Amino acid sequence: MSSNQLFLIPDVPEYAPNQSAARQARDFLKSVLPDADEVKSELNDALIFVDPGANLELVACPQCGRNAGKWWGEALQNYRRNGAAAFVVVTPCCGKRTSLDGLHYRPTAGFARFVLSAHNPVRAITRKERQQLSRLVGCNLREVSAVV
Numbered sequence: 001m002s003s004n005q006l007f008l009i010p011d012v013p014e015y016a017p018n019q020s021a022a023r024q025a026r027d028f029l030k031s032v033l034p035d036a037d038e039v040k041s042e043l044n045d046a047l048i049f050v051d052p053g054a055n056l057e058l059v060a061c062p063q064c065g066r067n068a069g070k071w072w073g074e075a076l077q078n079y080r081r082n083g084a085a086a087f088v089v090v091t092p093c094c095g096k097r098t099s100l101d102g103l104h105y106r107p108t109a110g111f112a113r114f115v116l117s118a119h120n121p122v123r124a125i126t127r128k129e130r131q132q133l134s135r136l137v138g139c140n141l142r143e144v145s146a147v148v
């Protein structure tokens, strides 16, 4: 059986809210999704890839729009092995510099230190709720919806 995961990550990958802001955001998410299996927040030392799992349809170059499926997986592995130094890549398709976070993912995916998540959220959050969460965290949040 598959399960669903809702992730909310800052627009700015390195952004890290303080503990009280993180707690308030988690508590608010818990209050709007009372039927979720688990709601939590985590702060990682390094940027981690927050992806839509089986939902991921496409990864594309942000410069020329070409499909990045051929090289992107290797670039991600390289980042996992070598860390920050491998976060910026030169696209093989058109030779432009971008970060792994700057690639186009469909549906939304991204890199983050701070991750707010709800396991089996039962319903989607509204735009208003996301704006409220963004205010609590202090940074605009992106929504990543995953099937795991």
Ligand SMILES: [Zn+2]
Residues within 6 Å of the ligand: 061, 062, 063, 064, 065, 066, 091, 092, 093, 094, 095
């Ligand atoms: Zn390109």
